Amino acid sequence: MFRLSSPTVPRETVIRCALVGVGSVGQSLLRIIKQRAQVLREKHNIRYLFVLVSDSSGTLVSHHGLDVERILALKTGTGFDSENFDDFDTTSKHPLSTYKVSLSRDKKANVSDRDLSQIWFYPAGTSQTTAEIFLNDQILPAETFRNNFILFEATPVNHDGEPGLSTVKNAMERGAHIVLANKGPIAVGFRELQQKAKAKRVNLLYGATVCGGLPVLNIGRYDLSMAQFTEIRGVFNSTSNFILCEMGAGRTYEAALKEAQRRGIAETDPTLDVNGSDTASKLYILFSTVISSHLSLSDVEKEGITEITKEKIEEAKAAGKVYKLVASAVKRDNQGGEEKREEEGDKWELCVKVELLPKDDFLALCDGWQMGVEFHSDLFGSMYHKVDEREPTPTAAAMLRDALTICGNNNFSRRD
Numbered sequence: 001m002f003r004l005s006s007p008t009v010p011r012e013t014v015i016r017c018a019l020v021g022v023g024s025v026g027q028s029l030l031r032i033i034k035q036r037a038q039v040l041r042e043k044h045n046i047r048y049l050f051v052l053v054s055d056s057s058g059t060l061v062s063h064h065g066l067d068v069e070r071i072l073a074l075k076t077g078t079g080f081d082s083e084n085f086d087d088f089d090t091t092s093k094h095p096l097s098t099y100k101v102s103l104s105r106d107k108k109a110n111v112s113d114r115d116l117s118q119i120w121f122y123p124a125g126t127s128q129t130t131a132e133i134f135l136n137d138q139i140l141p142a143e144t145f146r147n148n149f150i151l152f153e154a155t156p157v158n159h160d161g162e163p164g165l166s167t168v169k170n171a172m173e174r175g176a177h178i179v180l181a182n183k184g185p186i187a188v189g190f191r192e193l194q195q196k197a198k199a200k201r202v203n204l205l206y207g208a209t210v211c212g213g214l215p216v217l218n219i220g221r222y223d224l225s226m227a228q229f230t231e232i233r234g235v236f237n238s239t240s241n242f243i244l245c246e247m248g249a250g251r252t253y254e255a256a257l258k259e260a261q262r263r264g265i266a267e268t269d270p271t272l273d274v275n276g277s278d279t280a281s282k283l284y285i286l287f288s289t290v291i292s293s294h295l296s297l298s299d300v301e302k303e304g305i306t307e308i309t310k311e312k313i314e315e316a317k318a319a320g321k322v323y324k325l326v327a328s329a330v331k332r333d334n335q336g337g338e339e340k341r342e343e344e345g346d347k348w349e350l351c352v353k354v355e356l357l358p359k360d361d362f363l364a365l366c367d368g369w370q371m372g373v374e375f376h377s378d379l380f381g382s383m384y385h386k387v388d389e390r391e392p393t394p395t396a397a398a399m400l401r402d403a404l405t406i407c408g409n410n411n412f413s414r415r416d
């Protein structure tokens with residue numbers, strides 16, 4: 001007789017994690033993790049438990065896990081059961097420093113003084129930095145990092161890679177795996193971070209740093225791993241691309257930039273979008289990951305879009321052409337050869353410049369919020385990929401994709 005085998009109930013793997021930076025991307029990541037909790041549990045047997053969350057006001061720590069919903073409510077100003085608060089303004093956005101206050105005043109939350117005493121807040125400026133907290137054994141004892149720990153880093157880009165660079169290095173020191181949206185640390189410290197990850201035997205993934213949700217790095221690194229590249233080209237910055245397209249449609253530079261900021265797509269400092277820096281960082285990260293890690297970010301020549309006027313765009317249009325901010329890595333001598341990719345660095349030219357392209361060119365057709373990449377190689381010929389990214393959700397989803405890759409790589413031990 002046919003018998004049904006007794007169903008095996010998958011045991012949940014709790015993965016402790018930290019989120020540093022709770023802006024457009026960080027909030028989106030929390031939202032996805034919350035919305036997809038059931039899929040994460042049923043399909044992947046995983047539950048992410050945030051024990052540390054940090055914004056510009058400071059760092060919040062609870063070993064029992066922080067309430068993701070409350071963090072989102074605080075950061076988005078959506079409020080949390082406003083009737084249950086006496087005098088908390090639930091319409092405005094609050095820093096993480098107000099987390100404990102909000103919890104203690106929320107009658108519905110029903111938390112005891114003992115629960116509250118298990119939550120610590122370390123204010124920025126007056127206390128330890130997030131990076132220092134990662135090294136502090138009193139705040140984050142060794143068992144926090146046992147059985148795997150993931151740091152999600154989504155703070156703004158700075159020219160020196162900080163504060164992300166120090167946070168990432170210190171977290172690795174404690175054995176944390178790293179998932180970055182912030183390109184600063186990896187663009188500034190590419191080789192150092194790779195070496196440290198190897199020495200500490202942790203995963204360092206940063207797929208979200210290049211074109212958000214478009215898996216450019218995965219395609220280059222995994223899918224095309226056997227290819228010898230001759231050229232890589234791309235439109236890697238949504239904000240500047242949108243501005244150029246909007247100016248072509250008769251709207252102003254200022255209005256287009258404002259729209260990119262409203263959508264949470266522009267950088268915290270949007271100068272980085274329009275002066276070519278963001279594109280240069282993405283090109284450098286892609287090149288270092290896929291071809292050679294022997295160059296530096298300063299080897300990328302760059303210009304921005306600020307010299308492109310409405311008149312120039314009109315003239316180009318009349319000639320059947322389009323201005324695009326193009327990132328390109330071109331091999332100087334296209335002889336091919338069998339050199340190891342690591343030794344190839346000096347044979348390449350990396351640059352970001354405004355190009356005048358025929359209107360039916362692949363990159364010319366990356367319109368509005370689209371970003372695209374072309375890979376040209378010996379084995380695969382020419383390959384074209386593009387994404388239409390109108391909000392930070394795909395970037396956050398790329399962070400989750402990396403986190404799941406890490407969980408798969410490590411075959412995380414299950415525990416309740």
Ligand SMILES: NC(=O)C1=CN([C@@H]2O[C@H](COP(=O)(O)OP(=O)(O)OC[C@H]3O[C@@H](n4cnc5c(N)ncnc54)[C@H](OP(=O)(O)O)[C@@H]3O)[C@@H](O)[C@H]2O)C=CC1
Pocket residue numbers: 020021022023024025026054055056057095130154155156157163181182183184208209211212264265266267268391392395
């Ligand atoms: N937006 C996008 O579409 C994409 C963004 N990225 C990258 O992701 C990162 C985050 O971008 P985004 O979310 O848009 O930026 P936001 O400016 O929206 O958010 C930045 C967050 O970092 C916090 N922060 C600032 N300084 C510190 C600090 N010293 N310590 C801890 N937290 C700090 C801010 O705090 P507070 O909330 O208090 O201001 C805020 O929560 C950037 O590096 C960006 O380049 C990558 C791909 C796409």
Ligand SMILES: N[C@@H](CC=O)C(=O)O
Pocket residue numbers: 209211212236237238239240265266267273278
């Ligand atoms: N500001 C960037 C998004 C993050 O990488 C862009 O406009 O493309």
